[in-house]
Ligand code: SF4
C-alpha cells in the first residue's frame with residue numbers, strides 16, 4: 001500500500017485530462033444505469049481494498065465538520081461544542097469547520113478511528129463513490145482520485161465499463 005500511495009498523485013495527474021473529458025461527457029448524458037453501476041464498482045473495489053491498510057484520507061485531508069457532527073462528537077467527549085471547536089477545529093476558506101491539522105487527531109497508529117461510531121458524516125461517506133447521481137460530484141472526484149487509491153481504481157473501472165457500452 002505504501003508504494004501505491006506514493007505513486008497515486010502522479011498517476012492521478014496522468015489520468016487528469018482523460019478524466020476531465022470523461023466526466024464532461026458523463027455530466028451531459030449520464031447513463032441510465034449509473035447509480036447501479038456505482039454501487040457495483042464501489043462494492044467490488046472495497047472487497048479488495050482495506051481502508052485499515054491505507055487511512056490516507058485521514059492522514060492527508062480530513063473531513064469538514066457539520067454542526068451536527070460537532071454536537072455529536074463533543075457530546076461523546078463530554079465537552080462543550082465551543083471547547084471542541086477551539087481544541088480541534090478551524091474555519092477554512094469556504095467557511096467550513098475543518099481539522100486544525102492532519103493527520104487527524106482521532107486516527108490511531110493502527111489506522112483505527114478512535115471516534116468511529118460518532119465520526120463526521122463526511123468520513124462515513126468518503127470517497128462518495130456509492131452516492132447517487134455520481135456525475136454531480138465529478139470535480140470533487142477528480143481531486144479524490146489523487147488521495148484515495150480506491151476512488152482511483154473505481155474511476156478507472158468506471159471509464160472502462162461506461163465506454164464499452
Ligand atoms: S477511503 Fe480511500 S483514502 Fe480513505 S482509507 Fe479508504 S482507500 Fe484509503
Ligand code: SF4
Pocket residue numbers: 057058062063104105106107108112113114115116119120123
Ligand atoms: S474522524 Fe476518524 S475517519 Fe474521520 S478523518 Fe479522523 S480518523 Fe479518519
